[in-house]
Amino acid sequence: MNLAPKLIYGTAWKGEKTTQLVISAFLQGFRAVDTACQPKHYREDLVGEALEILQDKHSIKREDIHIQTKFTPFSGQDATKPLPYNPRDSIPAQIKSSLSKSLASLHTSYLDAYLLHSPLRTLPLTIEAWRTLIAAQDEGTVRTIGISNVYDVGLLKALEKERKVQIVQNRWYEGNAWDKEVWAYCKENGIIYQSFWTLTGSPALLTHSHTASLADKLDVTAAQVLFKLAQLNNVVPLSGTTSELHMQQDLAAERIVFKEEVLDDYKRIKELIWK
Numbered sequence: 001m002n003l004a005p006k007l008i009y010g011t012a013w014k015g016e017k018t019t020q021l022v023i024s025a026f027l028q029g030f031r032a033v034d035t036a037c038q039p040k041h042y043r044e045d046l047v048g049e050a051l052e053i054l055q056d057k058h059s060i061k062r063e064d065i066h067i068q069t070k071f072t073p074f075s076g077q078d079a080t081k082p083l084p085y086n087p088r089d090s091i092p093a094q095i096k097s098s099l100s101k102s103l104a105s106l107h108t109s110y111l112d113a114y115l116l117h118s119p120l121r122t123l124p125l126t127i128e129a130w131r132t133l134i135a136a137q138d139e140g141t142v143r144t145i146g147i148s149n150v151y152d153v154g155l156l157k158a159l160e161k162e163r164k165v166q167i168v169q170n171r172w173y174e175g176n177a178w179d180k181e182v183w184a185y186c187k188e189n190g191i192i193y194q195s196f197w198t199l200t201g202s203p204a205l206l207t208h209s210h211t212a213s214l215a216d217k218l219d220v221t222a223a224q225v226l227f228k229l230a231q232l233n234n235v236v237p238l239s240g241t242t243s244e245l246h247m248q249q250d251l252a253a254e255r256i257v258f259k260e261e262v263l264d265d266y267k268r269i270k271e272l273i274w275k
Contacts (some may be wrong), residue, residue: 148170
């Protein structure tokens, strides 16, 4: 499987609908899914259930699917829900327990990507966690490793003293000025940059006259324009839509071609982001 999909189906906050939504997304054409071993916001077990159904009933094989999940530190967990590890254990033990739970829930012997859901409380703890991911990668249990919710280039540099970060997954939206510093660092250093909250968090850009003009000229939606712009600029968006129509549109964004007549609008939209 291509380790750098252009679009990933996100499964946060789907609850009991997770199984059917993942099945629907894959039947529309998605081949990459993101989840987390965090019962507070994800049903990783139902993602696994969906993947089994897709394999058994729709002949979508494991090797054709990109599965990505995360280790969530205790600070991001809900202590009233079943935890994937004992929070009194060491960080390496917590990660090993969570990883084992993820593999079982997702019915797979390996992960295409495994991320720290966020930095830990201190830099030494984050580095200790990163070393545990490195060990899992060396064992072949995970193919690529990364970190989410990291907005400090200095932290990425600290981790790379142990091993290069291969994936960063951050909010990329109006509210954080498009995470310019981390995005640029990832681009310069060959790190896959994944984005979430890109549509929900960017109402001004989606309704901007340049976006509307470009969308109208190409007969596409504003959301498709933003996803295509992201893909052209080293950003892999997550789509968490529950609409089959929007799933189809999000996937179709990759096939959009910004022809000469829309290049001025495209340039002006880029300037709004990277001004």
